[in-house]
Amino acid sequence: MSLNSFGHLFRVTTWGESHGLALGATLDGCPPGVPIDAAAIQHWLDQRKPGQNKYTTQRREADEVEILSGVFEGKSTGTPIQLMIRNTDQRSKDYGDIVEKFRPGHADITYWQKYGIRDYRGGGRSSARETAARVAAGGVARAALAILAPDMRITGYMVQMGPHGIDRNRFDWDQIAQNPFWVPDAQAAGDWADYLDGLRKSGDSVGAVIEVTARGVPAGLGAPVYGKLDTDLAAAMMSINAVKGVEIGDGMATAALTGSANADEISMGPDGPVYHSNHAGGILGGISTGQDVVVRFAVKPTSSILTPRRTITKSGEDTEIVTKGRHDPCVGIRAVPVGEAMMACILLDHILLHRGQIGTNQGRIG
Amino acid sequence: MSLNSFGHLFRVTTWGESHGLALGATLDGCPPGVPIDAAAIQHWLDQRKPGQNKYTTQRREADEVEILSGVFEGKSTGTPIQLMIRNTDQRSKDYGDIVEKFRPGHADITYWQKYGIRDYRGGGRSSARETAARVAAGGVARAALAILAPDMRITGYMVQMGPHGIDRNRFDWDQIAQNPFWVPDAQAAGDWADYLDGLRKSGDSVGAVIEVTARGVPAGLGAPVYGKLDTDLAAAMMSINAVKGVEIGDGMATAALTGSANADEISMGPDGPVYHSNHAGGILGGISTGQDVVVRFAVKPTSSILTPRRTITKSGEDTEIVTKGRHDPCVGIRAVPVGEAMMACILLDHILLHRGQIGTNQGRIG
């Protein structure tokens, strides 16, 4: 019931603060015999790493992962895997205004109100830095999925930045890794660069919508009624810093649909059911259909900005705050690998859960 | 790790199928000494009950709750409370096409693919009827909240039906109980009645957006980073049948905001912090701020419709299906009390969790 954990059989617990000695993830329940390689995990961490380009915080972190346990001669042993990332760039000891003042829109005030003590350095536990541990965990999950579901491909990308959305007609999977925003639309990538540049210079920030698609997901993952695949995905994405909304398939837009329009019609194909559409985002009744699983989430704009905002101090005085320092103008960019990692962890967990309860017997059609 | 359970300290497990003998909820962890009254629970169940007006399914269920355990001389004892609702109106034994055919957009096919066995009667476990158990559980949660947080008020209402949204300028709390749609906008209630009437007659259905607001929530509920209040609320709402999207505060719209616009500025009031806006929906960093907690979720249109849709049979043949019977043209209507119940359960759980870890010591401002 650890509050910093998620997953049923593949259980991930993250720990650590932004400016503490280290942060990491304790993974329990990984199947044995999975090749686990620090370099492969590092590959995913490098995608999330700050300072990669001018659109992300200029904090420089090596973000080097150490595997402290659970791996022997390059393979998982089935016992807990401890992944640790040392914090190396804690820079100045001057934390400025945030020691005494609460940033509006930030967890500063709620942590204080809850706990009566707050590691204010870089946001402590509420920092987006915590997501590095999730990305590392996702690297292990992907390694296990490569064995258990070798056809599965998990891809995250940005579909909206501030008011600007992508044009789905220009959707191109190959574009995603070609631009700093993980956008599957080359033209949007160019336009957004100018937009974000302006925003960055003005010291402001902006939100984004990230979509994560898992292709090759077997039918039958998930369970009624609180172990639903979409329930766990919604929780997984909502637990990421700054996320304020989660959608499966057509999401909020399904409210405007009629039943006849929303029904994803089915035909029989050579390898099983074939769907004529995917409004459902690959999940019906909480269980995967075999279609692409599609999740979207909105990331609010960073609250650490140069624009002065009214706030109060710990001692209850009205004041203003301006947050200097190295912050992301669009923290949504770095949320893309995080969303992928969460998808990987949840899908691995549900594959293990399904195997546990059901084994290999499933209902056959035809 | 029961997949049909939610909650940490106040733990709700629902059980039962649409056309089985009974359904119910097993509640564990309720504080002792809470006055529990079948009539009070019944009050909430009656709001969700089918057949209340022409806009909900004409299935007639008494939906009478029996308290089988955990209550002694009218008060909770602290041991498990078993709430049972007998299924009384199972009507004909003729389940028609759904025995062999899968309804597009329905869990029929995924349950079959997962389990290889399926209680097809009325949707079995995947029926919206399961939510009666949640509403009953919510009734107990409200009774406990009446003691632990007497100023808390939880109110659900519809803000969108199909393409039609409410006008927030006409928002009126008192209107909500005055119309069959739980709409806080008298004019919308009238307009929507006509719209839904037409839809019902055409045999089609439509989606909706429900908003649930909790007023009087104390600051400090929730916890990093997977026990966040918004994580649990997102999971709670997404676990309701037919829900495809969940938003906290401004939700998906935060993507379009700048950081300066999104920051809910703070001043010091006589009783603590006062916020100038509530884009955050009352939650920062996963922890309540003391503002209204605002959650929204989209309910997709019912898949049981009279419009013929292409589908396949269990034996893998292409066919069409038309679902006759008693179905809701807008199942979102009956989701309103369900959303309220889930909010009540989650908030009670987090009040207990907070008390467990922190006790009564919290951070003070000023």
Place this chain on the structure above:
Amino acid sequence: MSLNSFGHLFRVTTWGESHGLALGATLDGCPPGVPIDAAAIQHWLDQRKPGQNKYTTQRREADEVEILSGVFEGKSTGTPIQLMIRNTDQRSKDYGDIVEKFRPGHADITYWQKYGIRDYRGGGRSSARETAARVAAGGVARAALAILAPDMRITGYMVQMGPHGIDRNRFDWDQIAQNPFWVPDAQAAGDWADYLDGLRKSGDSVGAVIEVTARGVPAGLGAPVYGKLDTDLAAAMMSINAVKGVEIGDGMATAALTGSANADEISMGPDGPVYHSNHAGGILGGISTGQDVVVRFAVKPTSSILTPRRTITKSGEDTEIVTKGRHDPCVGIRAVPVGEAMMACILLDHILLHRGQIGTNQGRIG
């Protein structure tokens, strides 16, 4: 984290009080397709049922189980199974002294001190009657085990009653069902009958030691270091009313052994490892070896006795108590089927857990 639940993937939650309307078990995670038959469950319940002979309480309960959910056309569907047993014989409304006085050695006083409210009727939730729900759950677990581990046989029996132990040289599996004490030693059965008769007439009670052996358990069940098979078995048995000690294999006696005596030597047999002894009780490092799994537990004597004992009242006055009514002179007798049921539930759970994490790949020897 429900406190009235146990099991990881096969999750059992019991509910109900001795003299409430009903009691039962909510089972989540049962594999689908398992033949579930009320009569088969009843078979196990009848073994535990009071009033079977003069050595058990003369309370008459039909103990008829109703399956309210999770079973369709005679097979489990994979969704929660609700088992309910109505309380029929609540007899007089006169609960006598126990309304105001606490029985020494009984949970009366601790329930009061914890909750400030207490269902005193028949011990409420602390009554041994709760174990009927466990036995019913065990019936379902056995049905699943019959498919997943068809060679497994789980047998409980009494090895000590009061000061009298069995003679292991006379151990005879076939004797167990031939006497009212479930003793595998015909001579002991006769001797103990006289002993217990005397005790019963004197109004006193006595303790017992129960042993449960599972034969045909596959190697590899369990996990480090808190999901150990022996950890879960110890908790399962200790959670039974009146149990004060649990042993695996040689148990407490291993303290007196040397390492050379305690080592169960191994040879290679035609079907895998063969052990020369079983001090370990079939579990090494928390994981099953493939030998018989052997668990023993001590049941203390019933505290409801005719001998007057000093105690206090709710209002804090010194007094004496004599508990009249229908009580077991050796409640350990009825604990035998309960111990079997707990063993069945735990082994099923670990089979599912093992399958979830490991699948069918295991280490081979030779």
Place this chain on the structure above:
Amino acid sequence: MSLNSFGHLFRVTTWGESHGLALGATLDGCPPGVPIDAAAIQHWLDQRKPGQNKYTTQRREADEVEILSGVFEGKSTGTPIQLMIRNTDQRSKDYGDIVEKFRPGHADITYWQKYGIRDYRGGGRSSARETAARVAAGGVARAALAILAPDMRITGYMVQMGPHGIDRNRFDWDQIAQNPFWVPDAQAAGDWADYLDGLRKSGDSVGAVIEVTARGVPAGLGAPVYGKLDTDLAAAMMSINAVKGVEIGDGMATAALTGSANADEISMGPDGPVYHSNHAGGILGGISTGQDVVVRFAVKPTSSILTPRRTITKSGEDTEIVTKGRHDPCVGIRAVPVGEAMMACILLDHILLHRGQIGTNQGRIG
């Protein structure tokens, strides 16, 4: 549902292998504001540390704990606390026979059979070295208990080594820390030294019984029927390496008692109930009475011995094994601080659980 975790609200997950880079404990749910000091944790670790005297393994480990997260300016923040202990003395790379052969009585064979991969170095995850993480966790638990239950004192001691028990008439709390065996009986300490010396020289090992007593435990901790305090204590102790039996109060001996002898009679004292005896070990119905909580557990003899034992190899050949190296003749000695640590963790957890469900309202007597 992590298998390497225990606790409900105060949740401990241990990780790491005997000869890996490090091992540790991830603690979630610690109350905020608790003074946490590496030196204080080190105090407890030093008691368990090998190589303290000639009766424990001569492996030299610094066992220095690093606090990586969850503590800010010397106090817990309420977020996860990561405790890491580097493995420093892994000595030779020659693991000898244990690479290919299974030690009888050791987890070597079951880990292999379960996982198909095994970190054979020093026993990997199954090594008693894992208990260092528990002792570190216990240090944090004690710090929290010092605030929440300042009168509580937790003391472990040995009451039996091999065939030799203590004389309860000579029981002296002050003796416990005066001898290498943690024996509360000065004469036994002397006698046992000779006995163990002989055993050590012969290359054999022996078992032990450890008792842990918690004084000053408030009444009301625990819960029916699977969250019982004794259930959690039994699981906690059984999860320690080499433990084969657990007793509460009179334990297995209660089987031989009559109800009249076993009943702990009660009188009213100036501060509440006073018990005339403590057969129950401070727990009735799973809930603490306010008396001393007394738990006992048996530790089997180490299986790594110099006496040759018959065994098999991974490839299935019959052979013999002699385990050279640095092993404990009586590993029970080092289990004393481990048992204390487990008691501390469980009691803290139940204090938090009680506060969560019940708050400060409890039943009053008188």
